[in-house]
Amino acid sequence: MxxxxxxxxxxxxxxxxxxxxxxxxxxxxxxxxxxxxxxxxxxxxxxxxxxxxxxxxxxxxxxxxxxxxxxxxxxxxxLTPATPARSAPRRLGVSDIERLHRRFADVVAHDHRHGGQLVIEHKASALADEALSLQASGHASQRVRKQVYASAAAFRSSAMWAAIDGRRFEHATGHMRVAQQLAEMAGDPYIKFRIWSHGGTMYRHMGRPSDAAAANDVARKLGLTRQDPLFASLGLARQGAIHGAAGDGTAARRAFGQAQDAMLRSDPQAPRPVWMNAFYDQAELDSLALTAYLALGDFERAEAHGHRCLAALRPHMHRSKAIATTRVARAQLEQGDVEAAVASAMSVPADASVRHPRVVGMLRAFGARLESIAPATAPARTWNQYAHDTWRQST
Known part of the structure; x- marks a missing residue:
């Protein structure tokens, strides 16, 4: 309650x-x-x-x-069971924190595979509540208590990301507000970075680049970006995507150049949170560049980054592969390479093309653009039949 x-x-x-x-x-x-x-x-x-x-x-x-x-x-x-009031409170310890970390790793893994699903949002939110109920169930040292708050904030940030990915922005805003409060109680700069960086992405998807830049700047100004160049790289890459959405090509190119330099300076063996290790690498940097240059209308450069991204993606990044493939198809279409574009769009895994809200929206936009650029052509007929069969089977 x-x-x-x-x-x-x-x-x-x-x-x-x-x-x-x-x-x-x-x-x-x-x-x-x-x-x-x-x-x-x-x-x-x-x-x-x-x-x-x-x-x-x-x-x-x-x-x-x-x-x-x-x-x-x-x-x-x-959320606050009555049992502890009737029995002696137990002491929270390292094993409790490790269990929360394992469950968080499971949430991250499901997100990379399925992405944007309402069930992931609800599960992550429920786990945040469970972590908070753990706080009320026993005694703990200040260090352990802060780690529990950090875990609750991490779960809420995953719920926030699932809502962003599923285009449920009102839900995402609510999760962000709660996650920020929990992160402050935890005093954990890593989870603060994740929340504010997600906030920048959320506002970018909402078409609010000024708010996106402001939120992302909060993440970039945290001390850990000076301590670990990989966090600086992620902040810069997301800033580049925001510049792309705002139509500032010069600033986007500068940000991606700086992001690449920072990544090259980073130590791949440095200890980092599981969520950072699970997704940010060269492939993600190229994915963000693909997003930016597609928005800027630099379709040749966008496609080049898209192919680099797809070549470097790790096997567990199912959602990222579907999104990058769809964007490559759009970049090819805008360059007039219609047959290749349709082939790329049809190679998006079927589960993502019917279940992932962002991918579904992008593929529908691809179909509409194809109809505008090459109506009544053989590739357009092929795509229309494929899209009809695919989405009909999903209903």
Missing amino acids: NAALLDITGRPGDVSDRTVRNLISGATRRPIGRTRRALEAVFRCSLRDLGFACPGTTAPPEDPVRRRQFITVGTALA
Whole structure:
């Protein structure tokens, strides 16, 4: 309930253990205000459906079946379980942190494979709540407590990224707000970098390059970009993509040149968070350059970076491969190489072409542009038939 209130109001909730006990026992029959909003958000139904009286109405007769259902579901979903209040609190330690890190690595792996799926967003958000409930379940040193907050922030940042990738920008903004608060409590510069860097990408996709540059600048000004050139490289590469979206070719080329230099200076063996090691390398830098030059209309240069990206992508980067392939197809189409463009677009894996929101949108835009550039041609007919069959099977 407290996490729900943080999402809804932007301020931490103050629901206590006593509040929950009164709700379950029936002592509270007519929840009001923040308690009502939190209950309806957590259970995704009205107070009446939970067996409570709504404000301004007389209390209904007690429905024992509804009450039992509420207690059962509440026990399963409660973010602050009552068990610790009845038993001696345990001490949180390194094993708890390691378990959170393993689950975070699983979220990152699923994101690279499937990307943008609502189930990934919900899973990451639930794991953030689970990490916060762990905080309330026992004692911990300051160092361990900060690591738990950092894990919760990391999970929220993954939920944010899944929402960005799925074009659910309102959800992404909410996750970002919560993730920022958790990152501040953790005092972890790495997760702060991830959140603000994601923020820059989110605003770029929303068509707000000024906000994108401002958010990305927050990430780039963190001290770790001076300590590790690889973080500086990522910040610069994303800045280059933002310049591309804003139509500033000179600034984009300068940023990508600096990003490449910083990457060459970085130590590949330096210790880094799992999310950084999992995705940022030469292939990702070229992918961002592909994005920028496509936006700038420099299609030949965009295609060159696209082929470099595809040649260097690691096997687990399924989503990145689908996105880069679709962009290469668009760059080829804009250069008049229609047959190659259609062949590239048809090589996008079928699961991504029907399930990944960003890829689906890009392929539909490709089809519309193909119809504009080369209507009624053999490649256009081939694509139209392929697209019809592919998307029909997905419905």
